[in-house]
Amino acid sequence: MRLDTNRDDEDIEVDMSPMIDMVFLLLIFFIVASTIIDEKVSVKIPKAAYAKVPKDTTGRLVVSVNKDNKMFVGSMPVTLEQLTEQLAIEIEADPHLRILIRSGREVKYKINEKIMLACAEVGASDLIYSAYEE
Numbered sequence: 001m002r003l004d005t006n007r008d009d010e011d012i013e014v015d016m017s018p019m020i021d022m023v024f025l026l027l028i029f030f031i032v033a034s035t036i037i038d039e040k041v042s043v044k045i046p047k048a049a050y051a052k053v054p055k056d057t058t059g060r061l062v063v064s065v066n067k068d069n070k071m072f073v074g075s076m077p078v079t080l081e082q083l084t085e086q087l088a089i090e091i092e093a094d095p096h097l098r099i100l101i102r103s104g105r106e107v108k109y110k111i112n113e114k115i116m117l118a119c120a121e122v123g124a125s126d127l128i129y130s131a132y133e134e
Contacts, residue, residue: 041072043104043130051131060100060128061090063115067106071115084118091122102130
């Protein structure tokens with residue numbers, strides 16, 4: 001078999017379209033998988049007659065309180081002091097921090113009041129509470 005040795009190497013091209021297709025497929029997969037992985041602490045949200053479901057809860061720092069009065073930031077358990085420190089760090093990074101408070105229906109108001117005071121200490125003012133519409 002005879003090889004053509006006079007051929008220019010500059011004419012060789014690699015078709016990039018299959019690789020670009022694969023990158024987009026992987027990107028879509030990881031975007032969809034990341035929204036599914038969102039873990040939240042199990043909390044029985046109360047019902048309220050005048051509750052309004054927020055249209056956009058993305059980008060909010062989630063503070064959860066379960067029936068045992070244990071507080072969580074995301075899915076990490078924290079004490080009140082740790083919550084205040086975490087809020088101070090988050091508010092320093094983003095002065096317009098938005099906070100979503102998820103308290104179970106068995107949780108006393110006193111716990112929610114402590115969370116609100118911790119938010120006030122660090123200067124967070126955009127708070128919403130989770131409740132189902134009746």
